[in-house]
Amino acid sequence: MIQIKNISKSFNGVKVIDDVSFTLQAGKTNLIIGESGSGKTTTLKMMIGLHTVDSGQIIYDDVVFTELNEKDKQNFRKDIGMLFQGGALFDSMTIEENIAFPLKMFSNFSDSEIKDRVNFCLGKVRLNDRNNLYPAELSGGMKKRAALARAISSNPKYLFCDEPNSGLDPKTSIIIDELIHELTVEFNMTTVVITHDMNSVVQIGEHVVFLYNGKKWWEGDKNTILTTDNKELLELVYAADFFRKKNPNQNL
Amino acid sequence: MRFLYHIGRYFILMKRALAKPEKFKVYAKQFFFEVDNIGVSSLGLITIISFFMGGVITIQAAYSLTSPLIPLYAIGFTTRESMILEFSPTIISLILAGKVGGNIASEIGSMRISEQIDALEIMGVNSASFLIMPKFLAGIFINPFLIAISMFLGILGGYIMGVATGACSSYEYIFGIQAFFEPWKLSYAFFKTAVFGGIITSVAAYQGYYTEGGALEVGRSSTRAVVYGSILILLANFFITKIVFKH
Numbered sequence: 001m002i003q004i005k006n007i008s009k010s011f012n013g014v015k016v017i018d019d020v021s022f023t024l025q026a027g028k029t030n031l032i033i034g035e036s037g038s039g040k041t042t043t044l045k046m047m048i049g050l051h052t053v054d055s056g057q058i059i060y061d062d063v064v065f066t067e068l069n070e071k072d073k074q075n076f077r078k079d080i081g082m083l084f085q086g087g088a089l090f091d092s093m094t095i096e097e098n099i100a101f102p103l104k105m106f107s108n109f110s111d112s113e114i115k116d117r118v119n120f121c122l123g124k125v126r127l128n129d130r131n132n133l134y135p136a137e138l139s140g141g142m143k144k145r146a147a148l149a150r151a152i153s154s155n156p157k158y159l160f161c162d163e164p165n166s167g168l169d170p171k172t173s174i175i176i177d178e179l180i181h182e183l184t185v186e187f188n189m190t191t192v193v194i195t196h197d198m199n200s201v202v203q204i205g206e207h208v209v210f211l212y213n214g215k216k217w218w219e220g221d222k223n224t225i226l227t228t229d230n231k232e233l234l235e236l237v238y239a240a241d242f243f244r245k246k247n248p249n250q251n252l
Numbered sequence: 253m254r255f256l257y258h259i260g261r262y263f264i265l266m267k268r269a270l271a272k273p274e275k276f277k278v279y280a281k282q283f284f285f286e287v288d289n290i291g292v293s294s295l296g297l298i299t300i301i302s303f304f305m306g307g308v309i310t311i312q313a314a315y316s317l318t319s320p321l322i323p324l325y326a327i328g329f330t331t332r333e334s335m336i337l338e339f340s341p342t343i344i345s346l347i348l349a350g351k352v353g354g355n356i357a358s359e360i361g362s363m364r365i366s367e368q369i370d371a372l373e374i375m376g377v378n379s380a381s382f383l384i385m386p387k388f389l390a391g392i393f394i395n396p397f398l399i400a401i402s403m404f405l406g407i408l409g410g411y412i413m414g415v416a417t418g419a420c421s422s423y424e425y426i427f428g429i430q431a432f433f434e435p436w437k438l439s440y441a442f443f444k445t446a447v448f449g450g451i452i453t454s455v456a457a458y459q460g461y462y463t464e465g466g467a468l469e470v471g472r473s474s475t476r477a478v479v480y481g482s483i484l485i486l487l488a489n490f491f492i493t494k495i496v497f498k499h
Contacts (some may be wrong), residue, residue, distance in 0.1 A: 048374055078376040088371040091362075102375045105275050154375075
C-alpha cells in the first residue's frame with residue numbers, strides 16, 4: 001500500500017500539486033490519470049524521490065519515504081521497478097546486459113543464475129532470443145517490453161510505469177497493458193501507472209485516481225469511471241466527439 | 253554568483269561521484285572500459301599530432317638557431333624540452349579536452365535527457381558515482397601514459413625529420429636530447445598531465461550530468477565542456493608551473 005498524504009509541490013512559485021491525498025492499493029494495478037499538465041508525472045517523480053515534496057508525506061507500507069535521507073532512499077529504491085516513458089534502456093548495453101545490470105549491481109547471484117533470471121524475464125515479456133540486440137535495434141513496443149523486463153528483474157515490491165503506451169499503436173498498447181497487469185498479479189506487486197489512455201483505464205484500472213489542475217479530483221475504478229457524473233473527468237473520458245455521442249450522460 | 257554556484261555544485265557532484273562504489277567488480281570493469289575508451293581510442297590522433305609537431309619543432313629550431321656560437325645539438329635539446337615541458341602535457345591535453353571532454357559530456361548529457369540517469373537512480377545506483385568515477389580515475393590514470401607516448405613520438409618525429417631534411421646530424425640530435433637532462437621535469441610533466449586528465453573528465457561529466465532539455469542542450473553542454481575544460485587546463489598549468497619553477 002502506498003499512502004500519499006497532503007503533498008504539495010511548486011516550481012518557480014507556481015503550484016503544480018496542491019494538497020493531494022490518496023491511497024494506492026497493495027497488489028493491484030493503480031492508475032493515475034489526468035490531462036497533460038495535471039501533475040501526474042510530478043506526483044510520480046515525488047513518489048520515487050526524483051523530486052522532493054514541499055509538504056506532505058509519502059508512505060510505503062510502514063516506511064515514510066519522504067523522511068528518509070538520500071542514502072536510505074537509494075537503498076529503498078531497490079524495491080522499486082520503473083518503466084520510463086521512453087524505456088530508458090542503456091544504449092551502450094545489449095538487452096541482456098540491461099536486464100542483468102541491477103542483478104549484477106546488487107545481488108550475489110552467479111553469472112549462470114543471472115543469465116537464467118534474464119531469460120525468465122525476457123520470457124515473461126515475450127522477448128525470447130532477443131538477448132544480444134541493442135536498444136537501437138528494437139521497435140518502440142519491444143523497447144517498452146525490454147524495459148519492463150528490466151524493471152521486474154530484481155523482483156520489486158512496487159512497479160511504476162510512466163505513460164507506458166505513449167508512442168505505441170493501439171494494438172501494442174493493449175499488449176503492454178496486459179503485460180503490466182499480468183506481472184502485477186503474478187509477482188503480487190503494487191503497480192502505479194501514469195496514463196491518459198482511456199483504453200488502459202478500462203482495461204486494467206483496478207483503482208483509478210484522477211488529477212485535475214494539480215488536485216485530486218476523483219477516485220474510483222474502471223467500472224465506476226464510465227458512469228461518473230464528474231464533469232472534468234467525463235471531458236477526459238469522452239474527449240472524442242464519437243464517444244461523447246455514445247455517452248449515456250447526455251448533459252456534457 | 254552564478255560562477256560560485258557552479259563551483260559549489262561541481263564539488264558536491266564530485267563528492268557523490270567519489271563515494272564508495274556499490275559493487276567494486278562492476279566499477280572495475282567500467283574503469284577498464286573507460287581506459288580503453290579514453291586512452292586507447294585517442295592513440296591514433298596523438299600519434300599523428302605528436303610525430304609531426306616534433307618534426308616541425310626540430311625544423312623551426314634549426315631555422316632559428318643559426319648563430320655559429322650555438323651548437324647544433326641545441327636542436328635536439330630544444331625539441332626535447334618543448335615536448336616534455338609543454339607540448340605533450342599541455343597541448344595534447346587541450347586536444348583531448350576536445351575529443352574526450354566533448355564525448356563524455358554528450359554521452360552523459362544524452363543519458364540525462366533520455367532518462368537513463370533517472371533509471372540508474374531508481375535502481376538504487378549512485379548514478380554520479382557509476383558514471384563519473386570510472387571516467388575520472390581512468391582519465392587520471394591513462395593521461396600520463398598517453399603523454400609519455402606523445403613525448404617519445406614527438407622526439408622521434410624530430411629525429412627523423414631533422415636528419416631527413418639535413419637540419420642536424422643523427423649524432424648531434426641524439427646528443428642534444430640527452431644534454432642537461434633533469435629527470436624531475438618528467439615528474440613535473442606527468443604530475444600536471446594527471447591533473448589535466450582529472451580536469452578533462454570531471455568538467456565534462458559535470459556539464460553532461462546537469463544537462464536539461466533536449467538535443468540542442470546536449471550540444472551546448474558538449475561545447476561548454478571543451479571551453480571550460482580548456483580554460484581550466486591553462487589555469488592549472490599556470491599555477492602548477494608557478495609553484496614548481498620558483499624563481
